[in-house]
Amino acid sequence: MVELGQSDTEVYAPKKTLHVWRALLNWLAFFFQIFVQIIKATPTLINYSSSSSSSPSFEPLPVVELSESPESPSPYAASAVNIPTADAAYDLSQKLTVVLDLDETLVCAYETSSLPAIVRNQAIDAGLDWFELECLSSDKESEGKPKINYVTVFERPGLHEFLTQLSLFADLILFTAGLEGYAKPLVDRIDAENRFSRRLYRPSTSSTEYREHVKDLSCISRNFCRIVIVDNNPFSFLLQPVNGIPCIPFSAGQPHDNQLLDVILPLLKQLSEQGDVRPLLYEKFHMPEWFHKHGIPNGWVGTHG
Structure with missing residues (x-):
């Protein structure tokens, strides 16, 4: 009976240890997934925050960068x-x-x-x-x-x-x-x-x-x-x-x-x-x-x- 009890204990101990390790790995995997989600979400949160708080006010505009290439004339003149061209001289007074x-x-x-x-x-x-x-x-x-x-x-x-x-x-x-x-x-x-x-x-x-x-x-x-x-x-x-x-x-x-x-x-x-x-x-x-x-x-x- 003693030998049987010892044998049962020896068989049970590794199974218990295995369950503990599996549980630990599951927790680690769970926290890793959360960490990955946080990392993935960070740029979105930053971009959203900057876009929502950005002012619609006008930025300095000394020169407008046109999308047309040098070979393509501006659609404006x-x-x-x-x-309009004036028919007479302007009155600068x-x-x-x-x-x-x-x-x-x-x-x-x-x-x-x-x-x-x-x-x-x-x-x-x-x-x-x-x-x-x-x-x-x-x-x-x-x-x-x-x-x-x-x-x-x-x-x-x-x-x-x-x-x-x-x-x-x-x-x-x-x-x-x-x-x-x-x-x-x-x-x-x-x-x-x-x-x-x-x-x-x-x-x-x-x-x-x-x-x-x-x-x-x-x-x-x-x-x-x-x-x-x-x-x-x-x-x-x-x-x-x-x-x-x-x-x-x-x-x-x-x-x-x-x-x-x-x-x-x-x-x-x-x-x-x-x-x-x-x-x-x-x-x-x-x-x-x-x-x-x-x-x-x-x-x-x-x-x-």
Whole structure:
């Protein structure tokens, strides 16, 4: 009986050990599969995160890289983007009309309650001029009164010098897609000298089949030879693409931005000396091609210019 018991024990022990090893291997295989799934999913998560958080704002566009080869001419030419030849000499005594966007072009604004303290403090420490603002919201309080929003506004570096110098040779017009209850008190602060001859708000924008809040310059002037619009969102000048100057968006994280005085102002001075601004702007930015690359049909772009 003892020998039989010993024999049973000897047979059972290896079987038990085998089961333990199999269980251990199964667990290892299970964890390995999880690890592989995590590794495979990581690029997808990164790509998804970057694509969902990427700003639709316009990137710098000094030169548009065209898809056509050097042997294939561009489908556009000056005559194809509604740049007429003048029958008479241009009157350069007429000031250039410069239409300026507000948010992310001249200033950047944040709801004070949602602005992280670290962002605010870093921007102030870096030297950005700023102010806090009370403005009326389109929302209503429970009593039916307009809701008041508290906004922190950062001015783009060089803003006041830019407006001062620009007003010497140009007629300034503000054109924003923002609501008047928000934009008017803000512009009152940055333009105490009333350099803007007109202020246009969201109701003055147009809706198209491709974009909303498009800024149609025809509501300002029918003379497209001597009018330009500066905007961080190029879709704003979809109707007059060869009158547009796309600029880099401004945010509180750019305290050393130099666009207004070093980039935009010299270009506007150069344009003020042109009888027709459109040929120069077309050659510099090729905006019709840019719109075409972003899904706007060739024959549709610039039909109002």
